Amino acid sequence: MVENSGVPTALTGPTVIWEYTNPEFEKFFGFKREDVLGKNTLELPLPSQ
Numbered sequence: 001m002v003e004n005s006g007v008p009t010a011l012t013g014p015t016v017i018w019e020y021t022n023p024e025f026e027k028f029f030g031f032k033r034e035d036v037l038g039k040n041t042l043e044l045p046l047p048s049q
Contacts, residue, residue, distance in 0.1 A: 016041045 002009050008025040012018055018036045026033055029046060036044060 010036070010046075012041055018044070 008028040
């Protein structure tokens with residue numbers, strides 16, 4: 001369901017490492033999944049709107 005959702009979705013673990021993003025996240029924020037996953041949220045924060 002989340003994979004096909006129209007809502008940008010990302011998940012992090014307790015160590016604030018990006019673990020999942022859906023395709024809408026990529027479109028909305030302009031990050032490719034492979035550039036985000038495995039990075040720390042401080043390394044690659046989301047742009048503020």
